[in-house]
Amino acid sequence: MATAGRVTIVGGGLGGLALARILHRHGITTTVYERDGSLSARAAGGTLGLNAESGQRALVEAGLFEQFRSIARDTGETTRLLDRFGVVHFDLAYEGGIGVRPEVDRGDLRRMLVDSLPEGVIRWNVTVLSAQKSSDGRTVLTLSNGTTVVADVLVGADGARSRVRPLLSDAVPVYSGVTFIEAFLSDVDATHPEAAHLVGPGSMYALSNGRGIIAQRNGGGVIRLYFAVKGDREWAHAFGDRTDTAGTRKRLLDLFHDFAPGLRALITESEGPLVPRPINALPVGHRWERTPGVTLLGDAAHLMSPFAGQGANLALLDAADLGAALAEHSDVDVALAAYETVMFPRAHMAGRASADNLVASFDTDAPKQLVDQARTFMQRRTGHSGGPSD
Ligand SMILES: Cc1cc2nc3c(=O)[nH]c(=O)nc-3n(C[C@H](O)[C@H](O)[C@H](O)COP(=O)(O)OP(=O)(O)OC[C@H]3O[C@@H](n4cnc5c(N)ncnc54)[C@H](O)[C@@H]3O)c2cc1C
Structure with missing residues (x-):
C-alpha cells in the first residue's frame, strides 16, 4: 500500500x-x-x-x-453578447456585492x-x-x-x-476548427475610450456566422482581444502569421468586413503581435x-x-x-x-x-442560443435575466 x-x-x-x-x-x-x-x-x-x-x-x-x-x-x-451590428442582446450589468x-x-x-x-x-x-x-x-x-x-x-x-x-x-x-488570434489594447480609458465603452467592465462577445470578436477587460487598463476565426489548422496558422502583424490585421479587417465600425475599430487599434492560438480539446x-x-x-x-x-x-x-x-x-x-x-x-x-x-x-448566424442559455443561467443564479428590459 x-x-x-x-x-x-x-x-x-x-x-x-x-x-x-x-x-x-x-x-x-x-x-x-x-x-x-x-x-x-x-x-x-x-x-x-x-x-x-x-x-x-x-x-x-x-x-x-x-x-x-x-x-x-x-x-x-x-457579460455582453452582441451581434455583428453592435446591437446588445444580453447585458448583465454589475449588481454589486460579492x-x-x-x-x-x-x-x-x-x-x-x-x-x-x-x-x-x-x-x-x-x-x-x-x-x-x-x-x-x-x-x-x-x-x-x-x-x-x-x-x-x-x-x-x-x-x-x-x-x-x-x-x-x-x-x-484534437483541433476544434477554431483559432483565436490574440491581441490587446493598453491604457484603454485614456487612449481607446470608445473601445473601453463598447467592451464595458467585463467581457464582450460579438458573434456572427463563423466569426467572433471576444474582448475582456483585464486589470491595469488593458483589454485583451481574441479574434476568433473558423478554418483548418494550416489555413488559420498562415492567416495569423505572427511575423506579419500588418498583414494579419488587414486579413482580419477583410474577414470582419460586415461588422459594425466600432467592432472593426478593435482590430484597427489592436496592438500586436497578433498571436494565433488554435483551440484544441481532448x-x-x-x-x-x-x-x-x-x-x-x-x-x-x-x-x-x-x-x-x-x-x-x-x-x-x-x-x-x-x-x-x-x-x-x-x-x-x-x-x-x-x-x-x-x-x-x-x-x-x-x-x-x-x-x-x-x-x-x-455555426449559427446570430448568437441566439447563447443569449437564451445566458438568460436561463442568470435567471437561475440571480433572479433577473440580463435582458434589455431588466
Ligand atoms: C484563450 C483562452 C481563454 C480561457 N479562458 C478561461 C476562462 O475564462 N475561465 C476558465 O475557467 N478557463 C479558461 N481557459 C482555460 C484555462 O486557461 C485552462 O483550463 C487552465 O489554465 C488549466 O490549468 P492547468 O493548471 O490544468 O494547466 P496550465 O495552465 O496549462 O498549466 C500547465 C503548466 O505545466 C507546465 N508544463 C507543461 N508541460 C510541462 C513539462 N513537460 N514539464 C514541466 N512543466 C510543464 C506549463 O509551463 C504550465 O505552467 C481559457 C483558455 C484559453 C486558451
Whole structure:
C-alpha cells in the first residue's frame, strides 16, 4: 500500500500549484516541476471568472479566499453578447456585492499561489521530458537538467500537451476548427475610450456566422482581444502569421468586413503581435483505467475549448478534490480512485457544454442560443435575466 509521503507534481499552472498548496496545508510535502524559468517567463494570459462552486471553493480549501477577494474584480462579471451590428442582446450589468463570478488576472492568481508555497517546493526551469513505469510500479521521470527522479505518487498537471498522460491514455488533443488570434489594447480609458465603452467592465462577445470578436477587460487598463476565426489548422496558422502583424490585421479587417465600425475599430487599434492560438480539446468524456500511483488534473485530464469558461475552474476544483482525497485516505490508490470518481463525470459534462457552446457560437448566424442559455443561467443564479428590459 503506497501512502502519500511525497507527491510529485508535473506542471506549476493553476491546478498544480493549488494542489501543492492544499497538500501543504495537510502536511503532505510536494515537489512541483515547472518548465517556465520563473513567474515572469511568459505572458500571463487574460482574465478568469471564478465560480463559487469550483474555483472559489478550491481557494477556500487553499486558505486563500480572502487574498483572492483582494485581487478580484466584481465588475468583471459583466457579460455582453452582441451581434455583428453592435446591437446588445444580453447585458448583465454589475449588481454589486460579492460576485457570482468575480474575475481575476491569471498572472495575479498564479503569483498568489506561488507566494503561498514554501521555498524550494517549485523547481523552476525543469521540463519533464518523459514519464515511464519502472518494474517496481513506481514512475521514473526524465528531466531536462539531465537527471531522473523516481515518483511514488505522480500527478500530471502539465496542461494540454501533458507528458504524464501517455502513462494512462492514448488520447491526444484534437483541433476544434477554431483559432483565436490574440491581441490587446493598453491604457484603454485614456487612449481607446470608445473601445473601453463598447467592451464595458467585463467581457464582450460579438458573434456572427463563423466569426467572433471576444474582448475582456483585464486589470491595469488593458483589454485583451481574441479574434476568433473558423478554418483548418494550416489555413488559420498562415492567416495569423505572427511575423506579419500588418498583414494579419488587414486579413482580419477583410474577414470582419460586415461588422459594425466600432467592432472593426478593435482590430484597427489592436496592438500586436497578433498571436494565433488554435483551440484544441481532448475527446469529451476522456477517462482511463485506474493505474497505481498516477493521475492527472486540469487540462492534462480534460482539455476543452474555453467556451464553457470552466477550464481553470475545473483545474482548481480537481486540485481541491484530489488534495482532500490524499489527505483523507492513507492508501494512495483509494485516494486516487475517490478523486477520479468525482472528476470524470463533471469533466464529461463540462466538456460536452464547451463543445456544444463552440458549435452554437460559430455555426449559427446570430448568437441566439447563447443569449437564451445566458438568460436561463442568470435567471437561475440571480433572479433577473440580463435582458434589455431588466
Ligand atoms: C484563450 C483562452 C481563454 C480561457 N479562458 C478561461 C476562462 O475564462 N475561465 C476558465 O475557467 N478557463 C479558461 N481557459 C482555460 C484555462 O486557461 C485552462 O483550463 C487552465 O489554465 C488549466 O490549468 P492547468 O493548471 O490544468 O494547466 P496550465 O495552465 O496549462 O498549466 C500547465 C503548466 O505545466 C507546465 N508544463 C507543461 N508541460 C510541462 C513539462 N513537460 N514539464 C514541466 N512543466 C510543464 C506549463 O509551463 C504550465 O505552467 C481559457 C483558455 C484559453 C486558451
